[in-house]
Amino acid sequence: MIRGLDTLSKNFNVLTEKQKNLATNTANVTTPGYKSQNLITSTTDPVDVHNYTRGPELNLRRETDQIVFGNQLDEAYRNFGNGALQGTNNKTDVALNGDGYFTVQGANGELYYTRNGNFTVNDENQLVTQEGYTVLGIQGNGATEPIIVSPNDFSIDQNGFVISDQNAPQFLYITSFEDQAALTSVGDTLFQGANGAAMGTGFSVAQGFVEQSNVDMVDVMSDMMQISREFEANQKVLRTMDDTLKRATQEVGKA
Incomplete structure (x- = not known):
């Protein structure tokens, strides 16, 4: 659960920075000579996942797969293409x-x-x-x-x-x-x-x-919609985790 919350926190931070970057580009769409800035992201390093289901007594470690926990910002770069x-x-x-x-x-x-x-x-x-x-x-x-x-x-x-x-x-x-x-x-x-x-x-x-600025508002609107969908997806995961914690707390209270 803690790992999941950490992953969501990283995702929200990345999405917030993307949103800020789009806001800056949008604010400068009429600024002469402005060069749009873009952010490069990548997934974090994969982590080995294992359980203890190997062996005749199902108590030995079994390596199962790898899982990636969230995204990270790598760098910001300018689009130096000429404007009209x-x-x-x-x-x-x-x-x-x-x-x-x-x-x-x-x-x-x-x-x-x-x-x-x-x-x-x-x-x-x-x-x-x-x-x-x-x-x-x-x-x-x-x-x-x-x-x-x-x-x-x-x-x-x-x-x-x-x-x-x-x-x-x-x-x-x-x-x-x-x-x-x-x-x-x-x-x-x-x-x-x-x-x-x-x-x-x-x-x-x-x-x-x-x-003119080389900001492409079609790309900006497309990116805004994508960021909005990603925010919604992460919010759904956060609500699911919140419900799970509430039920776990209630069960502990009953016990």
């Missing part, structure tokens, strides 16, 4: 087709990478993320600096060149990673990682567009 592009007619919105990430810089100089091109312009005429992080560019001399634009008059071509009437041409700093799975999530659409390489080809830029 959505037109906004906003000059500060930028989307990437193909590989790569916009390279942005935090207040303390730390680097982040994102597919969320829902940018804006701050008081210093710097192109920034919604968090206020500066979008980096590669200057004509090869230096890496924040992108400076004229708020009302600038353009970005498909190759990532930023052209403004008050500044020399700059090139969006696009970074690629051989192993995207090694990236670490920082918030909903920001990542950190090592061994990134500046890209010159392999992507195209669309100004006035943002990349």
